[in-house]
Amino acid sequence: MKKKLLSVVMASVVAGCVSSSENVPGPSGQAMQEVKCNGSPNGCFKKANAICKGPYQVIDSSSNSGGAIADVLPGPVTWYRMSFQCGKSDGRMPSFPFRGQQYTPPPVVVNQPSMPRTTTCNRFGNSVTCNSY
Numbered sequence: 001m002k003k004k005l006l007s008v009v010m011a012s013v014v015a016g017c018v019s020s021s022e023n024v025p026g027p028s029g030q031a032m033q034e035v036k037c038n039g040s041p042n043g044c045f046k047k048a049n050a051i052c053k054g055p056y057q058v059i060d061s062s063s064n065s066g067g068a069i070a071d072v073l074p075g076p077v078t079w080y081r082m083s084f085q086c087g088k089s090d091g092r093m094p095s096f097p098f099r100g101q102q103y104t105p106p107p108v109v110v111n112q113p114s115m116p117r118t119t120t121c122n123r124f125g126n127s128v129t130c131n132s133y
Contacts, residue, residue, distance in 0.1 A: 017043040019051060026085055032059055034083045038068065041096055044082040052086035059083040061094030063126055065103040074101040078126040098126050105130050 017037040026032035033051060037043030041063075048056050060083040067075035080096050105128060 016040075017047045019047055026059060026083075028085070030085050030087065032083055032085050034081060036071075036079060036081045038066070038071070038077050038079045041080040041082070041094070044080050044094075048082060048084050052084070054086075055089045056084045056086050057089045058092055058094045059085060061096045062099045063096040064098065064100035065126065074103040076103055076105070076128050076130075103128055 016039055017035060019033065019035045023031035023033060033048075035044045035047040035051070037047065041061075044061075061081060063078055063080045064071055065074045066077055066079045067073065068077050071077075071079040082094050082096075
């Protein structure tokens with residue numbers, strides 16, 4: 001049973017989205033939930049829609065850098081968080097402001113002087129992609 005539960009949790013994390021199983025009372029007294037996805041905010045929208053089975057009201061949103069599996073330490077992957085309440089929406093879209101530490105790619109270390117190595121990094125929004133040649 002533990003192996004099955006662990007595989008389900010790992011599959012959902014690798015898929016890019018995690019939702020909190022805890023309903024917390026929001027400012028209006030209505031239950032509030034949170035989803036967290038990596039790579040794109042679209043996963044948050046899809047997960048919130050699936051949880052609510054229809055419309056929802058966005059309460060708060062943010063983004064931060066992290067790794068591909070988790071966002072414990074700053075890394076090259078952008079994670080998106082969104083708090084929401086199921087039910088009628090005012091249509092306000094989340095802005096996902098960046099919070100937390102920025103990811104700084106490590107310096108390039110050339111191990112073999114006879115083989116020069118070049119690393120090019122490109123930033124797109126809050127994501128950094130580096131290629132070494």
